[in-house]
Amino acid sequence: MTTTDTASDKTSVLTSVDPATGATLATYPIADEDAVRAAVAKARAAAPTWEELGFDGRRKALLRWSSQLVARADEFTELIHAENGKPLDDAFLELMLALEHIAWAAKHAKKVLAPKKIFPGPLMSNFTARLEQRPLGVIGVIGPWNYPVYTPNGSIAYALAAGNTVVFKPSEFSTGIGNFLTEAFRKANPQLPEGVFLAVNGYGATGAALVQAGVDKVAFTGSPGTGKKIMAAAAQNLTPVLLECGGKDAVVIAADADIKAAADAVAWGGTSNSGQTCAGVERVYVHRSVKDEFVAELRRILENVQPGSGKDAAYGPMTMPSQVDIVRRHIEDALKNGGEAVLGGLDSVKAPFIEPVILVDTDESSAAVQEETFGPTITVRTVDSIDEAIELANNSTYGLASAVYSRKQGLEIARRLRVGATSVNSVLGFAAIPGLPFGGSNDSGIGRIHGEQGLREFVRPHAIAVQNFAIPGMALMSYRRTESTMKLLRRLVPVLHGRNK
Numbered sequence: 001m002t003t004t005d006t007a008s009d010k011t012s013v014l015t016s017v018d019p020a021t022g023a024t025l026a027t028y029p030i031a032d033e034d035a036v037r038a039a040v041a042k043a044r045a046a047a048p049t050w051e052e053l054g055f056d057g058r059r060k061a062l063l064r065w066s067s068q069l070v071a072r073a074d075e076f077t078e079l080i081h082a083e084n085g086k087p088l089d090d091a092f093l094e095l096m097l098a099l100e101h102i103a104w105a106a107k108h109a110k111k112v113l114a115p116k117k118i119f120p121g122p123l124m125s126n127f128t129a130r131l132e133q134r135p136l137g138v139i140g141v142i143g144p145w146n147y148p149v150y151t152p153n154g155s156i157a158y159a160l161a162a163g164n165t166v167v168f169k170p171s172e173f174s175t176g177i178g179n180f181l182t183e184a185f186r187k188a189n190p191q192l193p194e195g196v197f198l199a200v201n202g203y204g205a206t207g208a209a210l211v212q213a214g215v216d217k218v219a220f221t222g223s224p225g226t227g228k229k230i231m232a233a234a235a236q237n238l239t240p241v242l243l244e245c246g247g248k249d250a251v252v253i254a255a256d257a258d259i260k261a262a263a264d265a266v267a268w269g270g271t272s273n274s275g276q277t278c279a280g281v282e283r284v285y286v287h288r289s290v291k292d293e294f295v296a297e298l299r300r301i302l303e304n305v306q307p308g309s310g311k312d313a314a315y316g317p318m319t320m321p322s323q324v325d326i327v328r329r330h331i332e333d334a335l336k337n338g339g340e341a342v343l344g345g346l347d348s349v350k351a352p353f354i355e356p357v358i359l360v361d362t363d364e365s366s367a368a369v370q371e372e373t374f375g376p377t378i379t380v381r382t383v384d385s386i387d388e389a390i391e392l393a394n395n396s397t398y399g400l401a402s403a404v405y406s407r408k409q410g411l412e413i414a415r416r417l418r419v420g421a422t423s424v425n426s427v428l429g430f431a432a433i434p435g436l437p438f439g440g441s442n443d444s445g446i447g448r449i450h451g452e453q454g455l456r457e458f459v460r461p462h463a464i465a466v467q468n469f470a471i472p473g474m475a476l477m478s479y480r481r482t483e484s485t486m487k488l489l490r491r492l493v494p495v496l497h498g499r500n501k
């Protein structure tokens with residue numbers, strides 16, 4: 001679902017529209033290569049001031065940004081509703097989670113990244129060893145539209161807390177929201193140079209220009225196709241990348257699961273935000289003994305869930321018009337491949353809205369099971385054992401997240417799933433715990449946002465060894481090394497390393 005190379009790339013103005021009505025909300029000049037380079041230069045110039053603030057100064061600046069976002073929460077959530085389509089409450093929850101992460105990154109950066117003394121070992125006991133973490137410099141953050149605040153913020157807040165400046169290219173479908181974030185930071189911190197946190201606006205070409213603009217790392221969230229292009233482009237300069245890509249997340253429901261709770265969570269996890277959630281529920285593997293009860297309960301819940309453009313709808317329109325065709329193709333494909341639509345079907349696609357669809361026992365090779373759908377559809381497959389459920393859940397090119405419902409074996413099953421995160425007896429629980437890292441493997445990406453790992457993504461370790469005094473006769477790294485030193489070492493090494501049983 002990449003958005004590069006579209007006709008829109010050739011215009012000089014980006015028009016932001018309400019996805020429910022198509023009404024124009026605002027227009028933005030598109031940043032071309034020169035404008036992107038100028039933004040990166042500004043961010044580079046601001047980097048020393050931001051770094052010199054230290055952990056405590058940056059913490060204050062980040063928390064002032066949070067307070068500014070809280071003070072303008074009504075205005076901001078209205079904008080998120082208008083530009084992205086999600087209901088107001090969902091917009092507020094997204095903002096709340098982003099604030100949790102800003103606070104976590106701001107308050108933990110010092111502890112996680114402060115210089116540490118390292119034991120030098122007996123052979124180097126005349127040294128003091130230190131490990132210091134330096135900011136990388138300027139981080140290019142490229143974001144998606146589905147969680148236009150929470151998702152890019154997983155890179156932005158952590159990169160800033162670690163002492164980097166940030167140039168942010170929001171998705172072309174959430175440009176206003178992205179610019180609200182940078183403007184709020186600026187309003188909260190007028191004393192800081194503008195380049196600490198800047199937005200550059202545009203389509204894929206602007207993102208591609210940012211990758212080539214000499215940034216010190218690219219933190220991308222979006223589709224695997226775009227992630228691969230970015231990694232290939234970044235390789236030209238060996239620019240490191242953090243890639244948070246898509247998912248095809250599975251839920252395993254064991255025979256001993258609380259079926260009502262599982263159905264409730266799957267219903268919400270599969271359809272909220274119109275199913276446009278990277279770690280949302282796309283596939284369910286349910287034990288045969290509880291399958292009928294589960295499907296009946298899931299259907300009962302989702303029969304009463306309807307999308308709409310209202311501020312209090314259950315969920316909103318599809319944000320990106322082209323995604324509607326993908327969802328339709330997946331439903332068609334599931335029905336051709338043995339799937340039974342126990343709720344909805346092709347008629348559920350009423351662009352820009354899609355009503356919930358439940359597809360039972362679709363062949364595992366179908367696109368509906370293998371590819372990311374990113375719509376309010378859920379495939380449910382009956383399994384005869386937990387082993388079978390785990391094998392099918394792991395049989396995916398993605399490896400982002402998952403969930404397990406079981407009263408007794410939740411943790412045991414979770415450990416066997418090849419993903420970056422698992423919720424036991426909940427869906428998406430990990431995403432609301434800021435100290436837990438988030439990210440996937442294979443087509444789901446490389447690296448982690450959030451938590452300690454999320455801070456470490458944006459620093460370069462600097463190892464420093466200080467020789468405090470020379471040990472007579474122990475000049476190891478010198479042509480003055482003597483025979484007797486070598487004799488001593490030959491006696492010492494077996495004592496240190498040769499007695500392991």
Ligand code: NAD
Nearest residue numbers: 002003004144171203204207208222223226244245246278
């Ligand atoms: P996308 O890949 O189409 O676009 C993402 C961003 O990349 C946009 O800002 C776009 O303008 C930019 N871009 C496009 N082509 C580019 C190029 N050649 N070089 C640089 N930048 C370029 O993705 P999307 O449709 O905006 O987002 C949906 C995808 O994001 C889904 O696959 C979803 O699963 C994934 N996602 C992942 C996470 C996560 O944390 N793992 C979170 C949210 C969304």
